[in-house]
Amino acid sequence: MTRLTVELKKALVDQACLYQKRAYIPYSHYAVGSAVLTEDGQIYGGANIENSAYPSGLCAERVAIFKAISEGHRQIKAIAVVTSNGGSPCGACRQVMREFAALDMPVILADEQGEIVFESTMDGILPRSFGPEDLVK
Protein backbone atom coordinates (compact mmCIF):
# COMPACT_ATOMS: atom_id res chain seq x y z
CA MET A 1 0.00 0.00 0.00
CA THR A 2 1.06 3.57 -0.66
CA ARG A 3 2.37 4.79 2.70
CA LEU A 4 1.09 8.20 3.66
CA THR A 5 2.99 10.21 6.21
CA VAL A 6 1.07 11.79 9.05
CA GLU A 7 1.79 15.17 7.47
CA LEU A 8 0.39 14.16 4.09
CA LYS A 9 -2.76 12.71 5.66
CA LYS A 10 -3.25 15.95 7.54
CA ALA A 11 -2.71 18.01 4.39
CA LEU A 12 -5.35 15.98 2.54
CA VAL A 13 -7.89 16.20 5.36
CA ASP A 14 -7.25 19.94 5.79
CA GLN A 15 -7.86 20.55 2.10
CA ALA A 16 -11.06 18.47 2.20
CA CYS A 17 -12.23 20.54 5.20
CA LEU A 18 -11.54 23.74 3.27
CA TYR A 19 -13.49 22.62 0.21
CA GLN A 20 -16.40 21.36 2.32
CA LYS A 21 -17.19 25.02 2.99
CA ARG A 22 -17.71 25.59 -0.74
CA ALA A 23 -20.38 22.91 -1.12
CA TYR A 24 -23.47 24.01 -3.07
CA ILE A 25 -26.18 22.18 -1.12
CA PRO A 26 -29.52 24.06 -1.19
CA TYR A 27 -31.45 20.77 -1.33
CA SER A 28 -29.81 18.29 1.06
CA HIS A 29 -27.93 20.72 3.33
CA TYR A 30 -25.39 17.89 3.67
CA ALA A 31 -21.93 19.34 3.02
CA VAL A 32 -19.10 17.12 1.81
CA GLY A 33 -15.50 18.03 1.05
CA SER A 34 -12.87 15.87 -0.57
CA ALA A 35 -9.22 16.03 -1.62
CA VAL A 36 -7.13 13.80 -3.85
CA LEU A 37 -3.39 13.37 -4.05
CA THR A 38 -1.81 12.95 -7.49
CA GLU A 39 1.27 10.95 -8.43
CA ASP A 40 3.46 14.08 -8.33
CA GLY A 41 2.30 15.26 -4.91
CA GLN A 42 -0.31 17.83 -5.91
CA ILE A 43 -3.60 18.03 -4.04
CA TYR A 44 -6.96 18.84 -5.69
CA GLY A 45 -10.09 19.58 -3.67
CA GLY A 46 -13.79 19.20 -4.39
CA ALA A 47 -17.18 19.83 -2.82
CA ASN A 48 -20.63 18.43 -3.56
CA ILE A 49 -22.60 20.47 -6.10
CA GLU A 50 -26.34 19.78 -6.16
CA ASN A 51 -28.99 20.41 -8.83
CA SER A 52 -32.72 21.06 -8.66
CA ALA A 53 -33.00 17.96 -10.82
CA TYR A 54 -31.39 15.88 -8.08
CA PRO A 55 -29.74 13.18 -10.27
CA SER A 56 -27.82 15.90 -12.14
CA GLY A 57 -25.81 16.91 -9.07
CA LEU A 58 -22.34 15.58 -8.27
CA CYS A 59 -20.59 14.40 -5.11
CA ALA A 60 -17.45 16.04 -3.67
CA GLU A 61 -15.21 13.05 -4.35
CA ARG A 62 -16.00 13.00 -8.05
CA VAL A 63 -15.56 16.76 -8.36
CA ALA A 64 -12.06 16.42 -6.87
CA ILE A 65 -11.13 13.43 -9.05
CA PHE A 66 -12.45 14.92 -12.31
CA LYS A 67 -10.58 18.13 -11.51
CA ALA A 68 -7.28 16.27 -11.14
CA ILE A 69 -7.76 14.15 -14.25
CA SER A 70 -8.82 17.14 -16.38
CA GLU A 71 -5.59 18.87 -15.35
CA GLY A 72 -3.69 16.06 -17.02
CA HIS A 73 -3.17 13.58 -14.18
CA ARG A 74 -4.00 9.91 -14.76
CA GLN A 75 -3.51 8.44 -11.30
CA ILE A 76 -4.71 9.29 -7.83
CA LYS A 77 -2.58 8.09 -4.93
CA ALA A 78 -4.91 8.84 -2.00
CA ILE A 79 -8.29 10.41 -1.25
CA ALA A 80 -9.77 12.05 1.83
CA VAL A 81 -13.47 12.72 2.46
CA VAL A 82 -14.90 15.04 5.11
CA THR A 83 -18.52 15.18 6.34
CA SER A 84 -20.25 16.18 9.57
CA ASN A 85 -20.83 12.57 10.54
CA GLY A 86 -17.98 10.60 9.02
CA GLY A 87 -20.17 9.51 6.09
CA SER A 88 -18.72 7.25 3.41
CA PRO A 89 -18.30 7.89 -0.31
CA CYS A 90 -21.30 6.70 -2.35
CA GLY A 91 -20.88 3.74 -4.68
CA ALA A 92 -20.80 5.95 -7.78
CA CYS A 93 -17.83 7.88 -6.41
CA ARG A 94 -16.07 4.62 -5.59
CA GLN A 95 -16.49 3.59 -9.25
CA VAL A 96 -14.94 6.81 -10.53
CA MET A 97 -12.01 6.39 -8.11
CA ARG A 98 -11.53 2.85 -9.37
CA GLU A 99 -10.71 4.00 -12.89
CA PHE A 100 -7.69 5.96 -11.65
CA ALA A 101 -6.56 4.19 -8.47
CA ALA A 102 -4.53 1.14 -7.50
CA LEU A 103 -6.47 -1.39 -5.44
CA ASP A 104 -4.40 -0.52 -2.37
CA MET A 105 -4.90 3.26 -2.66
CA PRO A 106 -5.55 4.73 0.80
CA VAL A 107 -9.04 6.10 1.51
CA ILE A 108 -9.41 8.37 4.54
CA LEU A 109 -12.71 9.47 6.12
CA ALA A 110 -12.72 12.36 8.58
CA ASP A 111 -15.19 14.58 10.41
CA GLU A 112 -15.44 18.36 10.19
CA GLN A 113 -12.91 18.78 12.99
CA GLY A 114 -10.37 17.00 10.82
CA GLU A 115 -10.45 13.89 13.03
CA ILE A 116 -9.86 10.72 11.03
CA VAL A 117 -12.71 8.27 11.73
CA PHE A 118 -11.97 5.48 9.27
CA GLU A 119 -9.18 4.35 6.98
CA SER A 120 -9.42 1.81 4.22
CA THR A 121 -8.28 1.18 0.65
CA MET A 122 -9.82 1.26 -2.82
CA ASP A 123 -10.36 -2.49 -2.73
CA GLY A 124 -11.52 -2.29 0.86
CA ILE A 125 -14.47 -0.06 -0.04
CA LEU A 126 -15.22 -1.57 -3.48
CA PRO A 127 -14.36 -5.27 -3.41
CA ARG A 128 -14.44 -7.31 -6.62
CA SER A 129 -14.87 -4.10 -8.56
CA PHE A 130 -15.62 -3.55 -12.24
CA GLY A 131 -12.74 -1.89 -14.06
CA PRO A 132 -11.12 -1.19 -17.44
CA GLU A 133 -9.77 -4.74 -17.74
CA ASP A 134 -13.31 -6.17 -17.61
CA LEU A 135 -14.34 -4.50 -20.87
CA VAL A 136 -11.54 -5.97 -22.95
CA LYS A 137 -11.64 -9.50 -21.58
Next chain:
Amino acid sequence: MTRLTVELKKALVDQACLYQKRAYIPYSHYAVGSAVLTEDGQIYGGANIENSAYPSGLCAERVAIFKAISEGHRQIKAIAVVTSNGGSPCGACRQVMREFAALDMPVILADEQGEIVFESTMDGILPRSFGPEDLVK
Protein backbone atom coordinates in the same frame (compact mmCIF):
# COMPACT_ATOMS: atom_id res chain seq x y z
CA MET B 1 -29.13 -13.67 5.34
CA THR B 2 -32.12 -14.26 3.12
CA ARG B 3 -31.87 -17.92 2.11
CA LEU B 4 -32.43 -18.50 -1.56
CA THR B 5 -33.41 -21.95 -2.73
CA VAL B 6 -31.53 -23.45 -5.66
CA GLU B 7 -34.70 -23.06 -7.71
CA LEU B 8 -35.04 -19.36 -6.92
CA LYS B 9 -31.39 -18.70 -7.73
CA LYS B 10 -31.86 -20.46 -11.05
CA ALA B 11 -35.01 -18.46 -11.79
CA LEU B 12 -33.16 -15.19 -11.14
CA VAL B 13 -30.16 -16.14 -13.25
CA ASP B 14 -32.41 -17.39 -16.07
CA GLN B 15 -34.31 -14.12 -16.12
CA ALA B 16 -31.05 -12.13 -16.13
CA CYS B 17 -29.85 -14.26 -19.10
CA LEU B 18 -33.09 -13.53 -20.93
CA TYR B 19 -32.82 -9.78 -20.42
CA GLN B 20 -29.15 -9.72 -21.37
CA LYS B 21 -30.31 -10.38 -24.94
CA ARG B 22 -32.27 -7.12 -24.89
CA ALA B 23 -29.29 -4.93 -24.03
CA TYR B 24 -28.93 -1.79 -26.17
CA ILE B 25 -25.16 -1.62 -26.54
CA PRO B 26 -24.09 0.01 -29.83
CA TYR B 27 -21.11 1.66 -28.13
CA SER B 28 -19.52 -0.85 -25.72
CA HIS B 29 -20.86 -4.10 -27.20
CA TYR B 30 -20.74 -5.36 -23.59
CA ALA B 31 -24.11 -6.95 -22.80
CA VAL B 32 -25.35 -7.17 -19.23
CA GLY B 33 -28.56 -8.69 -17.90
CA SER B 34 -29.92 -8.48 -14.40
CA ALA B 35 -32.91 -9.65 -12.36
CA VAL B 36 -34.21 -8.63 -8.95
CA LEU B 37 -36.49 -10.48 -6.56
CA THR B 38 -39.10 -8.46 -4.67
CA GLU B 39 -40.47 -9.10 -1.21
CA ASP B 40 -43.55 -10.87 -2.61
CA GLY B 41 -41.64 -13.19 -4.91
CA GLN B 42 -41.91 -11.31 -8.19
CA ILE B 43 -38.90 -11.06 -10.50
CA TYR B 44 -38.07 -7.98 -12.61
CA GLY B 45 -35.41 -8.02 -15.31
CA GLY B 46 -33.21 -5.33 -16.81
CA ALA B 47 -30.54 -4.84 -19.45
CA ASN B 48 -27.94 -2.13 -19.99
CA ILE B 49 -29.15 0.75 -22.18
CA GLU B 50 -26.41 2.96 -23.58
CA ASN B 51 -26.47 6.51 -24.95
CA SER B 52 -24.33 8.34 -27.51
CA ALA B 53 -23.58 10.74 -24.66
CA TYR B 54 -22.00 7.89 -22.67
CA PRO B 55 -22.74 9.18 -19.13
CA SER B 56 -26.48 9.26 -19.94
CA GLY B 57 -26.70 5.49 -20.34
CA LEU B 58 -27.78 3.11 -17.58
CA CYS B 59 -26.58 -0.28 -16.33
CA ALA B 60 -28.71 -3.42 -16.30
CA GLU B 61 -28.87 -3.67 -12.52
CA ARG B 62 -30.30 -0.18 -12.14
CA VAL B 63 -32.83 -0.73 -14.91
CA ALA B 64 -34.10 -3.83 -13.08
CA ILE B 65 -34.21 -2.12 -9.68
CA PHE B 66 -35.90 1.07 -10.92
CA LYS B 67 -38.44 -1.09 -12.73
CA ALA B 68 -39.35 -2.95 -9.53
CA ILE B 69 -39.52 0.19 -7.41
CA SER B 70 -41.63 2.07 -9.97
CA GLU B 71 -44.10 -0.80 -9.90
CA GLY B 72 -44.68 -0.07 -6.21
CA HIS B 73 -42.14 -2.32 -4.52
CA ARG B 74 -39.89 -0.85 -1.82
CA GLN B 75 -37.54 -3.75 -1.08
CA ILE B 76 -35.40 -6.05 -3.13
CA LYS B 77 -34.56 -9.43 -1.63
CA ALA B 78 -31.92 -10.67 -4.09
CA ILE B 79 -30.23 -9.65 -7.32
CA ALA B 80 -28.54 -11.60 -10.12
CA VAL B 81 -26.20 -10.17 -12.77
CA VAL B 82 -25.15 -11.91 -15.99
CA THR B 83 -22.25 -10.95 -18.28
CA SER B 84 -19.97 -12.77 -20.70
CA ASN B 85 -17.07 -12.72 -18.23
CA GLY B 86 -18.65 -12.75 -14.79
CA GLY B 87 -18.21 -8.98 -14.46
CA SER B 88 -19.29 -7.26 -11.27
CA PRO B 89 -21.89 -4.51 -10.79
CA CYS B 90 -20.38 -1.01 -10.96
CA GLY B 91 -20.27 1.11 -7.84
CA ALA B 92 -23.18 3.28 -8.96
CA CYS B 93 -25.43 0.22 -9.25
CA ARG B 94 -24.33 -0.93 -5.80
CA GLN B 95 -25.41 2.47 -4.43
CA VAL B 96 -28.89 2.18 -5.96
CA MET B 97 -29.24 -1.38 -4.58
CA ARG B 98 -28.27 -0.08 -1.15
CA GLU B 99 -31.32 2.19 -0.91
CA PHE B 100 -33.68 -0.78 -1.18
CA ALA B 101 -31.74 -3.75 0.19
CA ALA B 102 -30.83 -5.22 3.58
CA LEU B 103 -27.10 -5.49 4.20
CA ASP B 104 -27.28 -9.27 3.93
CA MET B 105 -29.21 -9.31 0.64
CA PRO B 106 -27.77 -12.02 -1.65
CA VAL B 107 -25.91 -10.86 -4.78
CA ILE B 108 -25.31 -13.47 -7.48
CA LEU B 109 -22.96 -13.12 -10.45
CA ALA B 110 -23.23 -15.56 -13.36
CA ASP B 111 -21.89 -16.03 -16.87
CA GLU B 112 -23.94 -16.26 -20.06
CA GLN B 113 -24.32 -20.02 -19.66
CA GLY B 114 -26.10 -19.39 -16.39
CA GLU B 115 -23.19 -20.70 -14.34
CA ILE B 116 -22.87 -18.91 -11.00
CA VAL B 117 -19.32 -17.56 -10.65
CA PHE B 118 -19.55 -15.52 -7.46
CA GLU B 119 -21.93 -15.02 -4.56
CA SER B 120 -21.84 -12.24 -2.02
CA THR B 121 -24.11 -9.85 -0.17
CA MET B 122 -25.02 -6.16 -0.31
CA ASP B 123 -22.55 -5.38 2.46
CA GLY B 124 -20.01 -7.72 0.92
CA ILE B 125 -19.82 -5.68 -2.28
CA LEU B 126 -20.36 -2.22 -0.72
CA PRO B 127 -18.79 -2.21 2.77
CA ARG B 128 -19.32 0.78 5.05
CA SER B 129 -21.87 2.13 2.61
CA PHE B 130 -23.64 5.48 2.54
CA GLY B 131 -27.38 5.12 3.10
CA PRO B 132 -30.61 6.91 4.07
CA GLU B 133 -29.66 6.94 7.76
CA ASP B 134 -26.53 9.00 7.04
CA LEU B 135 -28.53 11.99 5.81
CA VAL B 136 -30.62 12.37 8.95
CA LYS B 137 -27.85 11.80 11.48
Next chain:
Amino acid sequence: MTRLTVELKKALVDQACLYQKRAYIPYSHYAVGSAVLTEDGQIYGGANIENSAYPSGLCAERVAIFKAISEGHRQIKAIAVVTSNGGSPCGACRQVMREFAALDMPVILADEQGEIVFESTMDGILPRSFGPEDLVK
Protein backbone atom coordinates in the same frame (compact mmCIF):
# COMPACT_ATOMS: atom_id res chain seq x y z
CA MET C 1 -45.07 14.85 -36.69
CA THR C 2 -46.59 11.70 -35.27
CA ARG C 3 -50.25 12.56 -34.84
CA LEU C 4 -51.69 11.52 -31.53
CA THR C 5 -55.45 11.08 -31.19
CA VAL C 6 -57.16 12.72 -28.24
CA GLU C 7 -57.77 9.23 -26.85
CA LEU C 8 -54.10 8.27 -27.06
CA LYS C 9 -52.99 11.50 -25.41
CA LYS C 10 -55.46 10.85 -22.60
CA ALA C 11 -54.24 7.27 -22.21
CA LEU C 12 -50.63 8.46 -21.89
CA VAL C 13 -51.47 11.19 -19.39
CA ASP C 14 -53.65 8.82 -17.36
CA GLN C 15 -50.83 6.28 -17.15
CA ALA C 16 -48.37 8.99 -16.12
CA CYS C 17 -50.81 10.10 -13.38
CA LEU C 18 -51.06 6.51 -12.16
CA TYR C 19 -47.31 6.05 -11.96
CA GLN C 20 -46.80 9.42 -10.28
CA LYS C 21 -48.39 7.83 -7.18
CA ARG C 22 -45.57 5.25 -7.07
CA ALA C 23 -42.79 7.83 -6.91
CA TYR C 24 -40.13 7.12 -4.24
CA ILE C 25 -39.39 10.67 -3.08
CA PRO C 26 -38.33 10.79 0.59
CA TYR C 27 -35.85 13.60 -0.14
CA SER C 28 -37.49 16.07 -2.56
CA HIS C 29 -41.16 15.21 -1.98
CA TYR C 30 -41.62 16.21 -5.62
CA ALA C 31 -43.57 13.44 -7.36
CA VAL C 32 -43.25 12.91 -11.10
CA GLY C 33 -44.98 10.36 -13.31
CA SER C 34 -44.29 9.59 -16.94
CA ALA C 35 -45.52 7.32 -19.73
CA VAL C 36 -44.05 6.44 -23.11
CA LEU C 37 -45.73 5.04 -26.20
CA THR C 38 -43.85 2.42 -28.22
CA GLU C 39 -43.99 1.83 -31.95
CA ASP C 40 -46.50 -1.00 -31.53
CA GLY C 41 -48.91 0.92 -29.32
CA GLN C 42 -47.81 -0.28 -25.89
CA ILE C 43 -47.53 2.16 -22.99
CA TYR C 44 -44.85 1.95 -20.27
CA GLY C 45 -45.01 4.07 -17.12
CA GLY C 46 -42.34 5.36 -14.76
CA ALA C 47 -41.95 7.38 -11.57
CA ASN C 48 -39.00 9.21 -10.06
CA ILE C 49 -36.91 7.06 -7.70
CA GLU C 50 -34.59 9.00 -5.40
CA ASN C 51 -31.47 7.96 -3.50
CA SER C 52 -29.87 9.18 -0.27
CA ALA C 53 -26.83 9.88 -2.45
CA TYR C 54 -28.86 12.34 -4.52
CA PRO C 55 -27.02 11.96 -7.87
CA SER C 56 -27.77 8.22 -7.84
CA GLY C 57 -31.54 8.73 -8.15
CA LEU C 58 -33.43 8.67 -11.44
CA CYS C 59 -36.23 10.76 -12.97
CA ALA C 60 -39.61 9.38 -13.99
CA GLU C 61 -39.08 9.92 -17.71
CA ARG C 62 -35.90 7.87 -17.78
CA VAL C 63 -37.45 5.08 -15.73
CA ALA C 64 -40.27 4.82 -18.29
CA ILE C 65 -37.93 4.94 -21.29
CA PHE C 66 -35.42 2.42 -19.91
CA LYS C 67 -38.32 0.12 -19.06
CA ALA C 68 -39.59 0.19 -22.64
CA ILE C 69 -36.16 -0.28 -24.19
CA SER C 70 -35.24 -3.14 -21.84
CA GLU C 71 -38.43 -4.92 -22.92
CA GLY C 72 -37.05 -4.98 -26.45
CA HIS C 73 -38.42 -1.76 -27.95
CA ARG C 74 -36.05 0.54 -29.82
CA GLN C 75 -38.28 3.54 -30.55
CA ILE C 76 -40.55 5.74 -28.52
CA LYS C 77 -43.34 7.52 -30.37
CA ALA C 78 -44.58 9.91 -27.66
CA ILE C 79 -43.99 10.77 -24.00
CA ALA C 80 -46.16 12.34 -21.31
CA VAL C 81 -44.93 13.83 -18.02
CA VAL C 82 -47.09 14.65 -14.99
CA THR C 83 -46.13 16.85 -12.02
CA SER C 84 -48.00 19.01 -9.53
CA ASN C 85 -46.93 22.20 -11.29
CA GLY C 86 -46.52 21.28 -14.94
CA GLY C 87 -42.75 20.98 -14.51
CA SER C 88 -40.61 20.11 -17.53
CA PRO C 89 -38.32 17.11 -18.06
CA CYS C 90 -34.72 17.79 -16.98
CA GLY C 91 -32.00 17.99 -19.61
CA ALA C 92 -30.65 14.54 -18.76
CA CYS C 93 -34.05 12.96 -19.48
CA ARG C 94 -34.25 14.86 -22.76
CA GLN C 95 -30.89 13.33 -23.73
CA VAL C 96 -32.09 9.78 -23.03
CA MET C 97 -35.28 10.43 -25.03
CA ARG C 98 -33.15 11.68 -27.91
CA GLU C 99 -31.45 8.32 -28.39
CA PHE C 100 -34.76 6.62 -29.13
CA ALA C 101 -37.01 9.34 -30.57
CA ALA C 102 -37.54 11.11 -33.88
CA LEU C 103 -37.01 14.87 -33.74
CA ASP C 104 -40.74 15.44 -34.17
CA MET C 105 -41.81 13.04 -31.41
CA PRO C 106 -44.64 14.61 -29.36
CA VAL C 107 -43.86 15.62 -25.77
CA ILE C 108 -46.84 16.29 -23.49
CA LEU C 109 -46.71 17.97 -20.06
CA ALA C 110 -49.71 17.73 -17.75
CA ASP C 111 -50.67 18.51 -14.17
CA GLU C 112 -51.90 16.04 -11.57
CA GLN C 113 -55.50 16.53 -12.67
CA GLY C 114 -54.51 15.24 -16.09
CA GLU C 115 -54.86 18.68 -17.66
CA ILE C 116 -52.38 19.18 -20.52
CA VAL C 117 -50.40 22.38 -19.88
CA PHE C 118 -47.80 22.28 -22.66
CA GLU C 119 -47.14 20.37 -25.87
CA SER C 120 -43.92 20.30 -27.81
CA THR C 121 -41.63 17.92 -29.67
CA MET C 122 -38.26 16.25 -29.09
CA ASP C 123 -36.50 18.93 -31.11
CA GLY C 124 -38.64 21.61 -29.50
CA ILE C 125 -37.29 20.80 -26.02
CA LEU C 126 -33.73 19.82 -27.04
CA PRO C 127 -32.72 21.92 -30.08
CA ARG C 128 -29.45 21.15 -31.89
CA SER C 129 -29.11 18.02 -29.82
CA PHE C 130 -26.21 15.59 -29.55
CA GLY C 131 -27.09 12.16 -30.92
CA PRO C 132 -25.72 8.86 -32.23
CA GLU C 133 -24.76 10.39 -35.59
CA ASP C 134 -22.39 12.84 -33.88
CA LEU C 135 -20.12 10.09 -32.59
CA VAL C 136 -19.41 8.56 -35.99
CA LYS C 137 -18.98 11.80 -37.95
Next chain:
Amino acid sequence: MTRLTVELKKALVDQACLYQKRAYIPYSHYAVGSAVLTEDGQIYGGANIENSAYPSGLCAERVAIFKAISEGHRQIKAIAVVTSNGGSPCGACRQVMREFAALDMPVILADEQGEIVFESTMDGILPRSFGPEDLVK
Protein backbone atom coordinates in the same frame (compact mmCIF):
# COMPACT_ATOMS: atom_id res chain seq x y z
CA MET D 1 -27.89 39.09 -23.06
CA THR D 2 -24.40 39.20 -21.62
CA ARG D 3 -22.27 40.79 -24.36
CA LEU D 4 -19.02 38.99 -24.97
CA THR D 5 -16.21 40.84 -26.69
CA VAL D 6 -14.44 39.12 -29.55
CA GLU D 7 -11.39 38.83 -27.30
CA LEU D 8 -13.32 37.14 -24.53
CA LYS D 9 -14.93 34.68 -26.92
CA LYS D 10 -11.50 33.84 -28.28
CA ALA D 11 -10.10 33.37 -24.78
CA LEU D 12 -12.90 30.96 -23.92
CA VAL D 13 -12.55 28.95 -27.12
CA ASP D 14 -8.75 28.84 -26.75
CA GLN D 15 -9.04 27.50 -23.23
CA ALA D 16 -11.58 24.89 -24.37
CA CYS D 17 -9.15 23.83 -27.14
CA LEU D 18 -6.38 23.49 -24.58
CA TYR D 19 -8.43 21.32 -22.24
CA GLN D 20 -9.72 19.15 -25.09
CA LYS D 21 -6.19 17.73 -25.28
CA ARG D 22 -6.52 16.47 -21.70
CA ALA D 23 -9.64 14.41 -22.34
CA TYR D 24 -9.54 10.85 -20.93
CA ILE D 25 -11.35 8.98 -23.68
CA PRO D 26 -10.14 5.37 -23.99
CA TYR D 27 -13.67 4.18 -24.82
CA SER D 28 -15.27 6.70 -27.22
CA HIS D 29 -12.12 8.37 -28.59
CA TYR D 30 -14.33 11.47 -28.87
CA ALA D 31 -12.47 14.39 -27.27
CA VAL D 32 -14.37 17.35 -25.88
CA GLY D 33 -13.02 20.51 -24.26
CA SER D 34 -14.98 23.22 -22.51
CA ALA D 35 -14.41 26.52 -20.71
CA VAL D 36 -16.67 28.61 -18.50
CA LEU D 37 -16.45 32.28 -17.59
CA THR D 38 -17.30 33.29 -14.04
CA GLU D 39 -18.88 36.52 -12.82
CA ASP D 40 -15.46 37.97 -11.93
CA GLY D 41 -13.81 37.19 -15.26
CA GLN D 42 -12.02 33.96 -14.41
CA ILE D 43 -12.02 31.07 -16.85
CA TYR D 44 -12.16 27.39 -15.83
CA GLY D 45 -11.58 24.59 -18.31
CA GLY D 46 -12.73 20.98 -18.45
CA ALA D 47 -12.40 17.85 -20.56
CA ASN D 48 -14.50 14.70 -20.80
CA ILE D 49 -13.42 11.93 -18.43
CA GLU D 50 -14.75 8.49 -19.27
CA ASN D 51 -15.16 5.35 -17.17
CA SER D 52 -15.14 1.64 -17.99
CA ALA D 53 -18.64 1.65 -16.51
CA TYR D 54 -19.79 4.11 -19.17
CA PRO D 55 -22.54 5.90 -17.18
CA SER D 56 -19.99 6.84 -14.51
CA GLY D 57 -18.02 9.10 -16.87
CA LEU D 58 -18.53 12.86 -17.13
CA CYS D 59 -18.69 15.35 -20.00
CA ALA D 60 -16.27 18.26 -20.45
CA GLU D 61 -18.90 20.94 -19.84
CA ARG D 62 -19.85 19.53 -16.46
CA VAL D 63 -16.22 19.11 -15.42
CA ALA D 64 -15.62 22.81 -16.18
CA ILE D 65 -18.80 23.97 -14.39
CA PHE D 66 -18.28 21.82 -11.29
CA LYS D 67 -14.70 23.07 -11.11
CA ALA D 68 -15.82 26.70 -11.10
CA ILE D 69 -18.60 26.15 -8.56
CA SER D 70 -16.35 24.15 -6.23
CA GLU D 71 -13.90 27.05 -6.24
CA GLY D 72 -16.61 29.20 -4.72
CA HIS D 73 -18.33 30.70 -7.76
CA ARG D 74 -22.11 30.58 -8.00
CA GLN D 75 -22.74 31.97 -11.49
CA ILE D 76 -21.41 31.23 -14.93
CA LYS D 77 -21.58 34.03 -17.49
CA ALA D 78 -20.64 32.13 -20.68
CA ILE D 79 -19.58 28.68 -21.83
CA ALA D 80 -17.61 27.42 -24.83
CA VAL D 81 -17.48 23.83 -26.10
CA VAL D 82 -14.94 22.41 -28.54
CA THR D 83 -15.17 19.11 -30.46
CA SER D 84 -13.85 17.78 -33.77
CA ASN D 85 -17.22 18.16 -35.45
CA GLY D 86 -18.92 21.07 -33.70
CA GLY D 87 -20.97 18.68 -31.54
CA SER D 88 -23.47 20.12 -29.06
CA PRO D 89 -23.56 19.73 -25.28
CA CYS D 90 -25.66 16.75 -24.15
CA GLY D 91 -28.91 17.38 -22.31
CA ALA D 92 -27.42 16.47 -18.94
CA CYS D 93 -24.76 19.16 -19.31
CA ARG D 94 -27.42 21.68 -20.27
CA GLN D 95 -29.25 20.85 -17.04
CA VAL D 96 -26.15 21.45 -14.91
CA MET D 97 -25.52 24.77 -16.71
CA ARG D 98 -29.12 25.77 -16.01
CA GLU D 99 -28.60 25.71 -12.24
CA PHE D 100 -25.93 28.42 -12.45
CA ALA D 101 -26.76 30.43 -15.59
CA ALA D 102 -29.15 33.19 -16.62
CA LEU D 103 -31.49 32.21 -19.46
CA ASP D 104 -29.64 34.54 -21.82
CA MET D 105 -26.16 33.22 -21.00
CA PRO D 106 -24.11 32.87 -24.21
CA VAL D 107 -23.27 29.33 -25.38
CA ILE D 108 -20.52 29.01 -27.98
CA LEU D 109 -19.70 25.88 -30.02
CA ALA D 110 -16.41 25.68 -31.90
CA ASP D 111 -14.33 23.14 -33.79
CA GLU D 112 -10.76 22.05 -32.99
CA GLN D 113 -9.33 24.88 -35.06
CA GLY D 114 -11.05 27.34 -32.77
CA GLU D 115 -13.59 28.29 -35.44
CA ILE D 116 -16.97 29.20 -33.93
CA VAL D 117 -19.66 27.10 -35.62
CA PHE D 118 -22.75 27.98 -33.58
CA GLU D 119 -23.81 30.52 -30.99
CA SER D 120 -26.90 30.35 -28.82
CA THR D 121 -28.05 30.97 -25.25
CA MET D 122 -28.97 28.87 -22.23
CA ASP D 123 -32.67 29.16 -23.06
CA GLY D 124 -31.91 28.63 -26.73
CA ILE D 125 -30.48 25.16 -26.10
CA LEU D 126 -32.77 24.17 -23.19
CA PRO D 127 -36.18 25.80 -23.73
CA ARG D 128 -38.83 25.58 -20.99
CA SER D 129 -36.21 24.17 -18.67
CA PHE D 130 -36.60 22.71 -15.18
CA GLY D 131 -34.87 24.82 -12.55
CA PRO D 132 -34.62 25.62 -8.83
CA GLU D 133 -37.87 27.62 -8.87
CA ASP D 134 -39.85 24.54 -9.98
CA LEU D 135 -39.09 22.63 -6.79
CA VAL D 136 -40.50 25.25 -4.44
CA LYS D 137 -43.61 26.15 -6.43
